[in-house]
Every structure is written in C-alpha cells, then in structure tokens.
Amino acid sequence: MLTAILTGFLFSIFLVFTGKFFKGKLSLLASIVPLGLFVYFSQFISRVSSGEVINRTYEWVPSFGVDLGFKLDGLSLLFTLMITGIGFLVFAYTSSYLRGHQYLDRFYGYLAAFMGAMLGLVLSDNMITLFVFWELTSISSFFLIGFNNTNPASRKSALIALGITGIGGLFLLAGALLLNNMVGTYSISEMIGMSEVITSNPYYLIAVLLIFGAAFTKSAQFPFHFWLPGAMKAPTPVSTYLHSATMVKAGVYLLMRFTPVLGGEEFWNTTLIIVGGITMLYSAIHTIFRTDLKGILAYSTISALGILVFLIGLGTQEAFLAAAVFIIVHALYKATLFLVTGIIDHQTHTRDVTRLSGLNKIMLPVGIAGILAAISSAGIPPSIGFVGKELTYDAASKSEWLVVLIIIAIVLTKIFLLYAGFVAGIKPFTGKLPEEHSNVKMPGFLMWAPPLLLASLGIIFGVAPFIIESALVKPVVEALGADASEIHLALWHGFNMVFILSLITIGVGIALYFILKPSAKLESAAAKFESISPESLLGKFNRGFIILSSFWTRFFQNGYLRNYISIIILFLVVLVGYIILGDTSFSIDYNSLSKITLYEITTTLILIAGIFYTVFTQSRLAAVVGMGVVGLSICLIFVFYSAPDLAMTQFSIDTLTVILFVLVLYKLPRYLKLSDFKTRVRDGILSGIFGLLIATLSLQVLSEPVNKDIGNFYANNAYLEAHGKNVVNVILVDFRGSDTLIEISVLAIAAIGVFGLMKLRLKTVDRKRNQD
Structure with a gap:
C-alpha cells in the first residue's frame, strides 16, 4: 500500500530526468500510472465489501507515536477509486488537451504528485501522517492552479488557495495534537474506540472547531468558499481533477472519517447542518448570476460540497447513505461537465455561455456527454443522480431538526443546481450554431471519450444501482458507523412525498432554465453586492492589517540595532519584574550560597572595567579589546567553578570573535554619528536593571535545592545510548x-x-x- 502511495511521487521524480519523452505522442503513456493504481485498488473491492478492513503499518517516529499507518475500508476505497479512476481519464485527456505544451512533462509531474498526496491522505490512519499528506495536496495544488505562471491572475489564485487551505492545515495539526493529548494516540482507528472519552473531555469543543477549520477551508465552505472560483484560472484538467472529484472533497472525507470519533453530539451535528445549509443554498443561487462556464461549475461544486456537509450533519443512516451515493453522483457528472467545458474552451476559445449554442452539430459525442451529465445533475431518471436526489430528500424528510425548513432549503438548492447543470451541459449544444463558431472542429478521441465514459456511467449506475450498492455504497455507510444491512438501492421507490418533491424540483428547474437566460445584466447585478462578499471583506481586513503592520514596522523596526535590543530588554524587564513582584513566595536563601572569594572579586572588577571601557571608548578597536577582556574574565569564572571544557570553548570562541571583529571593522567607514551622553545613560540604566534582574533570578535558582535526576539520567545513558x-x-x-x-x-x-x-x-x- 505504501508503494502505491509513493508511485505518484516516484513518477514525478522520474519525469525530472525523462520528461522530454512525455511531451509528444508518448504523453499518453503517463496515464498508465493512475490506470495501474486503479486496477490495484479494484482488487480490494470484494474483500472490503465483505466487511474486511485492510491495515498496513510502517514504523516512522515510534518514540512520538507517529507511524505510517494506512487503512483501507469502504470510505477510503471509494476515494482511492475516484482518485485513480478519474485520474486516469484526466491524464489521458491532458495528453490531447495540452498537446505540444512546452511544460507538459512538468504538468504531469504536478498531477502525479497530487495523486500520490491524495492517496496518502485518504488512506492514512495516523493523524500526523494525514496532516503531512494534507499539506502535500495544498502544495501540489498550488503549482497546478498557478501552472500558467505568466498570468498574474493565476499566480494570485494559487496564492489565495494556498493561503486558505494552508491555514486549514494548521488547524488540522493543532487538532491532531489536542486529540493525542486527550487519548494518547494519533491512530484514528484507536480514537474510534475511545469516542466517549473524547466527547466527554472539556476540550472536545476546541478539538471539533479545529477539525471544522481544516475541513471547511479545504472543502470551500462558507465563508471560506471564495478560493475555489478563483482557482478556475487553472487548466481544465486541474479543475476536473482537483475541484470536482478529489481535493475539494478532502474536507468532506475528513468529516466523514471523524464522524465515528467526534460525531453524534449536538454541537457537531448542528454546526454542520447550518454551515452546509448556508453553503449549498448561497452557492446554488450564485450559479444563476454567472456567464462563464467554469464559474457556473465552480459555484455548483461549492453547493454540492455544502450538501455533503449538510448530510453528514444530519447524522442518520439515511443521510450517510445519501452522502455516499451523492459523492459518486457528483464525481461523475461534475468531472464530465468540467471536461466538456474544457473541450468547448479549447475548440471555440470562449467559455461565455451567452455566446455558445448549437455545438451539437459539430461535436455530437461531446454534446451527448454534456446532456447526460446535465440529466444526472438534475436528478432525472434513469440517471444515478435521480437515485441520489431521492435519497437526499428522504434523509431530509426524516430529520428531527426543523424538517420543513431543511426540505425547503434542499429543494431550492436542487432546483438551482438543475438550472446550472442544464446551462453548462445542454445550452452550449442546442439551438442555432453562431456564425463565429462555424469553423469549429471536432476534438480528438482522447478529449471526448473520457467525459462520454463518465456520463455513461451515470446512466448505467442509475439503471442498475446494484452495481455500486454492495461494492461501494454499503461499505461507506458501515465505515461511518451506521448499519447498512437493510440498504437496497433502486431507481423506483414508489409514489410518495419524496417522489413528489423530485417532480417539483424537475418541473420548476426546467421552467427556470427556459425562463431565466444567463446574461451580462444578471452578472452585473450580482457584482453590486461584491463589496459585502466574504472575499471583499477579507480583502479589506488584509489591507487594514498591512497598514497596521507598516506602522508597527516603522515604529519598532527603524533600522537601529540598539533600539531593537532595547525594546526586547525593556519588555523582558517589565514582564519578568511584574511576575517577581507579584509572587509572594519568591525569596533567596543567602545562607545556602557559597562564600565570595578574592579571585571572584578581582575577576569581577576586571570584567566591570572592561564593560565600562567598551561603552565609553570612541575607538572601535578599543571596544573590541574591551569585549575581549570581558570574554576572558568569563573564562576565568568557568575555571573557578570547575568547568575547564566550557572555559576552553569560551576562550576559543572569544578569540575567534575578536579576530573577526577586527577584520570586519577594518573595512567599515568611520562613525557618522556617535550616540550622545543621554542615550548612553538611558541604555546604561536599562542594562543595569536587566542585569540586576538576571542576577536576582540566578541567585534564586542557586538557592533552590538541587534536583539531579536529569543529570543522573544523562550521565547514566550517555555511553549506553549514544556511545559517548x-x-x-x-x-x-x-x-x-x-x-x-x-x-x-x-x-x-x-x-x-x-x-x-x-x-x-x-x-x-x-x-x-x-x-x-
């Protein structure tokens, strides 16, 4: 399993030396890597569907409880198959989409590294390992989003995406450390068995908030959603692979994986329902105000992610089943629509939906793929989207939390998503072909075959849902801690309330599609509210922070080293002095201290003389000599206290420092301005107070009883453990x-x-x- 994860990284390294062979006709060979991994993970379907969980553990940092622990159950298997299966199609698609690109080998390297990082993420059973791969997905996606690095918009989008998801990574690390502090392990499997210990811990809410922070930023939940539409500046294969099927679902995966650990509590469920509900409806409404195909798909993706978070929050067996099916549904139709959009952009050089129509006459297979994906997106039978939509409505209707409000929200969301799917998958291919696109040609086989295959699977799984029932869906529900024994997927569940809601959704959605046409007027109307959008508010906060930082820097970082040191010392004096004055138990036992000898008095007087000479001399070389006297005096003190090795080290360093100072000062110009007498007095007072504070602390430490446990440990183990x-x-x-x-x-x-x-x-x- 570790080899499978590392394959993507090894292939990236391999491309560094052999990349030129993958820029031409041989570029298709790169798709063998994800195909091989898909075949490898497919062999586990029968074992996992029978209830087996495959675990692999490799030692990494055992002293810290960190290992390379991997777990393949129903949840991780579903994601690995999506990562490798859709990855194979994206790799093949890229060989035609970016044919002849001078950096095609580099693009494949980034894609392969991302694939390896995602596989490691969904298979990790150790939270530190999970965090490492989590951050690797952010880093590799940064290079993919900013692949067109000559475009300032691409660079900006990549930085925003890295910033938002990177902050989420810090939340995940903090959550891992906190959970380990609660239960003493980083193993997610072990945490499941200690769920009650975690939920009863006083730090439970903090741990949940940290996990939420990681999941919401990665899966673009409101108000962190805005990085995803911006990431559409990336090439279409990136949008397909990262932003529909894999990376953006990493946050959803995290929530699903930790549902058996942290779920079942009111705070967990309520927060996910609210955040998911706001995200799904807010983003679905945004789709009607967009004219760029990628923009429409981006907001519909955010809405779909909101639905998944919403379903996880419901926390019922019906909700988990709906989430498992919808993950498959969304991956199939959204990857198809992104690939179709890429073909349209590649062939017509535009993604403006108001300028697109009638393309079915030129690229029929692409049009079929788009229409089938739109049908699945709308939840129209006999697609698997219809099955997923009915399961979602069923889960919402059985909720115990504001059922009517939940049903209204989910139905409205589905209506807008139907509209978005029709606009992206049907409108460009129906109607009259514009004159400007009369010379558009049919794309190559490697471009239209992947989306047509994915769209066809959406219909096949709908007609025969038993194909995925036992193999993929039931194991996911079981991995979430729910009973899957009574689950039976079917295209028809009878004439009931759920079916009526489906009819309403389809009817209203289709009517909306014919009534409301995408236009620049609608887009400009939405732009009026841009000033209060989360992205704009964050931008204003950033600008304010920059102004504050500039003022802070100009005030404190003014270019004078002595000022920096003075501020640091003043802060320490105030802080430590306040603690000492407020501590009534602070005292010094002078009787426990050794008597002062004549040697110490003499050495100290020499040291003080060296300090005064260094401070008041106007010669740099003389100051260096004075500092050398101070250093040699400290060497003598080390000798008096039986530390000859420290004395020799100090002597060597002090001598070398003096020599280096002399060499450097020899090259410096003369002083422009010496500090005045008042400045020296001020600095002297501050230094004296600081020295007195340090001396007081030192005397207090010396008067404390000596604890030799640590020293004895080092003495007893130095030779045995380190052979020194x-x-x-x-x-x-x-x-x-x-x-x-x-x-x-x-x-x-x-x-x-x-x-x-x-x-x-x-x-x-x-x-x-x-x-x-």
Missing part, C-alpha cells in the same frame, strides 16, 4: 540533536546571507541610489 564519554557533547549531538540541527541551520542560512552580501555587485545606478 563526554556527556555535554552527547547532550548537544544526540539527546538535544534537534536543537543543535536547528542552530546549525540558522548559522548556515546566516552564512549564505553574508556570502550573498559579500558577492553583491550593484550597478552604478543602484549604488548611487543607495548612497542618496
């Missing part, structure tokens, strides 16, 4: 190796910066500007 006889070195290199690595990294980054400044060669114009 020098305990200090072992602590730095092994026990605290991560700290040392970070410190080395900081020094390396600083060295690179210094090297870059040393090698900087400004042009004459730039040098003159800097001097001015």
Whole structure:
C-alpha cells in the first residue's frame, strides 16, 4: 500500500530526468500510472465489501507515536477509486488537451504528485501522517492552479488557495495534537474506540472547531468558499481533477472519517447542518448570476460540497447513505461537465455561455456527454443522480431538526443546481450554431471519450444501482458507523412525498432554465453586492492589517540595532519584574550560597572595567579589546567553578570573535554619528536593571535545592545510548540533536546571507541610489 502511495511521487521524480519523452505522442503513456493504481485498488473491492478492513503499518517516529499507518475500508476505497479512476481519464485527456505544451512533462509531474498526496491522505490512519499528506495536496495544488505562471491572475489564485487551505492545515495539526493529548494516540482507528472519552473531555469543543477549520477551508465552505472560483484560472484538467472529484472533497472525507470519533453530539451535528445549509443554498443561487462556464461549475461544486456537509450533519443512516451515493453522483457528472467545458474552451476559445449554442452539430459525442451529465445533475431518471436526489430528500424528510425548513432549503438548492447543470451541459449544444463558431472542429478521441465514459456511467449506475450498492455504497455507510444491512438501492421507490418533491424540483428547474437566460445584466447585478462578499471583506481586513503592520514596522523596526535590543530588554524587564513582584513566595536563601572569594572579586572588577571601557571608548578597536577582556574574565569564572571544557570553548570562541571583529571593522567607514551622553545613560540604566534582574533570578535558582535526576539520567545513558564519554557533547549531538540541527541551520542560512552580501555587485545606478 505504501508503494502505491509513493508511485505518484516516484513518477514525478522520474519525469525530472525523462520528461522530454512525455511531451509528444508518448504523453499518453503517463496515464498508465493512475490506470495501474486503479486496477490495484479494484482488487480490494470484494474483500472490503465483505466487511474486511485492510491495515498496513510502517514504523516512522515510534518514540512520538507517529507511524505510517494506512487503512483501507469502504470510505477510503471509494476515494482511492475516484482518485485513480478519474485520474486516469484526466491524464489521458491532458495528453490531447495540452498537446505540444512546452511544460507538459512538468504538468504531469504536478498531477502525479497530487495523486500520490491524495492517496496518502485518504488512506492514512495516523493523524500526523494525514496532516503531512494534507499539506502535500495544498502544495501540489498550488503549482497546478498557478501552472500558467505568466498570468498574474493565476499566480494570485494559487496564492489565495494556498493561503486558505494552508491555514486549514494548521488547524488540522493543532487538532491532531489536542486529540493525542486527550487519548494518547494519533491512530484514528484507536480514537474510534475511545469516542466517549473524547466527547466527554472539556476540550472536545476546541478539538471539533479545529477539525471544522481544516475541513471547511479545504472543502470551500462558507465563508471560506471564495478560493475555489478563483482557482478556475487553472487548466481544465486541474479543475476536473482537483475541484470536482478529489481535493475539494478532502474536507468532506475528513468529516466523514471523524464522524465515528467526534460525531453524534449536538454541537457537531448542528454546526454542520447550518454551515452546509448556508453553503449549498448561497452557492446554488450564485450559479444563476454567472456567464462563464467554469464559474457556473465552480459555484455548483461549492453547493454540492455544502450538501455533503449538510448530510453528514444530519447524522442518520439515511443521510450517510445519501452522502455516499451523492459523492459518486457528483464525481461523475461534475468531472464530465468540467471536461466538456474544457473541450468547448479549447475548440471555440470562449467559455461565455451567452455566446455558445448549437455545438451539437459539430461535436455530437461531446454534446451527448454534456446532456447526460446535465440529466444526472438534475436528478432525472434513469440517471444515478435521480437515485441520489431521492435519497437526499428522504434523509431530509426524516430529520428531527426543523424538517420543513431543511426540505425547503434542499429543494431550492436542487432546483438551482438543475438550472446550472442544464446551462453548462445542454445550452452550449442546442439551438442555432453562431456564425463565429462555424469553423469549429471536432476534438480528438482522447478529449471526448473520457467525459462520454463518465456520463455513461451515470446512466448505467442509475439503471442498475446494484452495481455500486454492495461494492461501494454499503461499505461507506458501515465505515461511518451506521448499519447498512437493510440498504437496497433502486431507481423506483414508489409514489410518495419524496417522489413528489423530485417532480417539483424537475418541473420548476426546467421552467427556470427556459425562463431565466444567463446574461451580462444578471452578472452585473450580482457584482453590486461584491463589496459585502466574504472575499471583499477579507480583502479589506488584509489591507487594514498591512497598514497596521507598516506602522508597527516603522515604529519598532527603524533600522537601529540598539533600539531593537532595547525594546526586547525593556519588555523582558517589565514582564519578568511584574511576575517577581507579584509572587509572594519568591525569596533567596543567602545562607545556602557559597562564600565570595578574592579571585571572584578581582575577576569581577576586571570584567566591570572592561564593560565600562567598551561603552565609553570612541575607538572601535578599543571596544573590541574591551569585549575581549570581558570574554576572558568569563573564562576565568568557568575555571573557578570547575568547568575547564566550557572555559576552553569560551576562550576559543572569544578569540575567534575578536579576530573577526577586527577584520570586519577594518573595512567599515568611520562613525557618522556617535550616540550622545543621554542615550548612553538611558541604555546604561536599562542594562543595569536587566542585569540586576538576571542576577536576582540566578541567585534564586542557586538557592533552590538541587534536583539531579536529569543529570543522573544523562550521565547514566550517555555511553549506553549514544556511545559517548563526554556527556555535554552527547547532550548537544544526540539527546538535544534537534536543537543543535536547528542552530546549525540558522548559522548556515546566516552564512549564505553574508556570502550573498559579500558577492553583491550593484550597478552604478543602484549604488548611487543607495548612497542618496
């Protein structure tokens, strides 16, 4: 299973060296990778449908309880089949859609990496592993959305998408750490068995909010939805793969996966119903005000995601069944419509639906695919969309939470989605062919075959829903913790209230399609409210934050290092001083301290003299010498307290520092302005107070009883665990190796910066500007 996940990443690396072979006719070979993975995961259908759960665990960081744990059950199997199956069709479609593109190999690399990240995400059974793959999907999608990097709009959309989903990733990490603190494990399977412990924990609400934050940002729920329409600047294969079938459903997957862990509580269900309900209706209404095909599909996708969140919130067996079926329904018809839109854009060079009609006369197979997808989107029999719509209405009618309001909201949403599906899938192909498109040609087989296959599956599954009933749907419902034994999918459930709601939806939706035509007037009417949209409000907040940041920077970061240090020291003095003054138990036992010796007094006086000489001298070299005296005095103190190794280290560093200072100061110009007497007095007072504070804290620490447990641990384990006889070195290199690595990294980054400044060669114009 790990090999299957890594295949996408390995293929991306492979393309770095062999990418030129995938730019021409051989580009179709890239689709073998997702096809092979689809075949691999398909072999698990019979085992999973019989109730088996396949687990694989590989050690990663066992000391922190983090492993590469993967779990294949009904829920993850459904998503893996969508990721690889639709991925195969998208790869094949891309070979024709982007034929001849100079960066086609790079595009395939991004797609393959994204596929691997999504597979890792839906298969992960460890929350840290899940977080890693979650972030990898955000990073790889950033490159895919911004693939047309010469377009400023594409770059901006990619940054917004990365920013929103990246924040969600931080929420997920925080949620993982909090849940681990509650139950002592990162394993999602183990958390399911401890659900009652989690829900009774006082931090339950915080954990739920963090998971919600991750899911809502990834799955574009209101008010975080606006990144998705902006991401439509990406090429059509990206919109198809990421924004209809896979990535945007990652948040839905997260909610479904954690339903057995965190669900069943009023806060969980109510929040999901409200957020999902607002999202589905708000976005569905937006579709009637759009004229760009991708814009229509983007908002209808957000609405569909809202429906899924809404169904998860209902939390009943009927709702879980409806969600499982609707995931399949939406993946089939929405991927089809995106691929069809890509063909239209590729052949006619426009996505403006007001300029499109009659294309059925030129590209009949594409038109058939679009019409079939529109029928499934509308929930018209005999499509699987009809089955999914009736299940959704059935779940809504059995809700115990404001049934009438819920039914009205879901019916209105479905009406608008029917309208959107007809506009995107039927309108471009019916009616009279405009003169401007009379020379449009039929696309290649690899472009029209994938959408036609997906659209056909939508009808096949509707006519014979038993194909997916036991294989895909029941295992998903069982994975959500509900009973699936009595589930039987059928196209006809009898003449009942649900069927009447379906007839109303179809009738009103079709009437709306013929009455309300997409127009620029409608789009401009919606633009009037743009100033109060979530995106605009966030933009205003960002601008305000930038203004505040600029003021803050100008006030504190004014270019003088001594001011930076003074502010930091003043803050510490106020903070620590306040704590000490407010702590009545703070005291120093002077009797426990050792007596002051003549050597210490003499060394301290020399040290103080060096400090005063350094502060008041007007010579840089003399100041360096004074600092050297201070450093050597500290070396002597280390020797007095039986730390010769520290003394030698201090001596070496101090000597090297003095030499480096001399070399650097030799190249610097003369002082432009020395600090005045008042500034030195002010800095001296602040330094004195800070030094007194540190001395007080040091004396208090020294007067405390010595606890040697940690020291004994290091002494007893230094040789046994790290095979080192020098305990200090072992602590730095092994026990605290991560700290040392970070410190080395900081020094390396600083060295690179210094090297870059040393090698900087400004042009004459730039040098003159800097001097001015």
